[in-house]
Amino acid sequence: MSTPRKIIHVDMDAFYASVEQRDDGRLRGRPLAVAWGGKRSVVLTASYEARVSGVRSAMPLYRALERCPHLQVVPPRFEAYREVSAQIRAVFSSFTPLVEPLSLDEAYLDVSQPLRGGPSATRIAQAIRAEIRTQTGLSATAGVSVNKFLAKLASGLNKPDGLTVLLPPQVDELLLPLPVADFHGIGPATAARLTQMGIHTGADLRAASPETLVEQFGRVGEHFWRIAHGLDDRPVDPHRPHKSIGAEETYADDLYGPQAVHAVLPGIAASVERRLARAGLAGKTVILKIKFDDWSVVTRRVTVTYPVHEAGRLTQLAGALATPELLGGRGVRLVGITAAGLCLPAAPPLGLFNLDPLAGA
Numbered sequence: 001m002s003t004p005r006k007i008i009h010v011d012m013d014a015f016y017a018s019v020e021q022r023d024d025g026r027l028r029g030r031p032l033a034v035a036w037g038g039k040r041s042v043v044l045t046a047s048y049e050a051r052v053s054g055v056r057s058a059m060p061l062y063r064a065l066e067r068c069p070h071l072q073v074v075p076p077r078f079e080a081y082r083e084v085s086a087q088i089r090a091v092f093s094s095f096t097p098l099v100e101p102l103s104l105d106e107a108y109l110d111v112s113q114p115l116r117g118g119p120s121a122t123r124i125a126q127a128i129r130a131e132i133r134t135q136t137g138l139s140a141t142a143g144v145s146v147n148k149f150l151a152k153l154a155s156g157l158n159k160p161d162g163l164t165v166l167l168p169p170q171v172d173e174l175l176l177p178l179p180v181a182d183f184h185g186i187g188p189a190t191a192a193r194l195t196q197m198g199i200h201t202g203a204d205l206r207a208a209s210p211e212t213l214v215e216q217f218g219r220v221g222e223h224f225w226r227i228a229h230g231l232d233d234r235p236v237d238p239h240r241p242h243k244s245i246g247a248e249e250t251y252a253d254d255l256y257g258p259q260a261v262h263a264v265l266p267g268i269a270a271s272v273e274r275r276l277a278r279a280g281l282a283g284k285t286v287i288l289k290i291k292f293d294d295w296s297v298v299t300r301r302v303t304v305t306y307p308v309h310e311a312g313r314l315t316q317l318a319g320a321l322a323t324p325e326l327l328g329g330r331g332v333r334l335v336g337i338t339a340a341g342l343c344l345p346a347a348p349p350l351g352l353f354n355l356d357p358l359a360g361a
């Protein structure tokens with residue numbers, strides 16, 4: 001058996017909101033949401049003061065305002081977030097060249113053979129959190145374990161400003177009762193299908209046969225079975241540039257006709273908006289993917305001059321591609337929206353935002 005790896009998952013706390021509160025004293029201690037502010041916009045990040053009122057990332061902004069009427073809303077400033085992101089990545093790479101960024105504020109590090117900091121991954125995680133705080137004034141949470149899946153699970157256990165070490169003997173206690181929807185890598189649509197199969201928890205997923213899971217979900221089915229056992233041998237991969245960012249959903253009951261397809265687009269677009277925001281990117285091309293009930297796949301794309309990052313526009317552009325001619329009368333099994341031609345989100349045209357962060361405060 002090979003020596004166990006030492007993996008750290010580092011995640012900045014309420015990242016975009018914390019940067020805003022750091023840079024504008026008037027926002028400190030207040031419930032704050034960072035959001036584009038368009039009609040269908042979703043919360044990109046909520047401050048912990050807003051989370052107390054039930055405001056969450058990915059929640060539609062209007063709902064967040066219902067839950068928290070005094071919510072301050074500011075548009076994202078990606079230049080500022082990228083600057084902090086570069087600072088924290090410099091901290092990471094001073095400890096190990098094996099850094100895999102997941103977004104502007106999150107990364108996996110393999111510290112099995114660190115460049116400095118000694119042999120203890122826990123001490124390295126402490127040092128990283130301390131250096132991030134000194135250099136950026138912001139707090140980070142870290143999880144330490146033997147693989148990526150468990151390190152990510154660990155960091156989620158103790159937020160904000162926490163450090164959790166998860167060792168194999170504690171894994172069963174955590175994973176067996178864990179709802180499948182809470183496994184990182186199992187999205188809502190997959191979780192719903194697992195539930196239909198009678199698989200509700202980690203224990204159920206363990207008991208399932210890997211062959212059945214592969215039959216249902218393809219190769220990733222085996223990964224689901226492995227993570228239910230706390231196993232994950234995916235390497236920390238430092239070279240993984242984004243080519244495109246998208247989301248798709250598979251439906252248990254086929255969708256028929258443009259109306260049914262148009263109805264599911266806003267939900268998928270909201271996931272894409274959130275993923276784009278996490279990477280600090282926008283797309284010049286929007287691609288609609290449709291898989292029919294006979295498993296044939298068609299894609300249609302449109303390229304625009306003003307880069308898209310917002311769910312409302314993603315929905316509109318994808319909707320325009322989902323024509324009656326394309327869909328015919330056929331049953332649709334899967335719908336996907338992808339943003340490609342990735343670039344920095346451009347500043348919105350003047351007048352799009354008239355949200356004074358402190359209006360009504």
Ligand SMILES: [Mg+2]
Nearest residue numbers: 011012013105
């Ligand atoms: Mg974070």
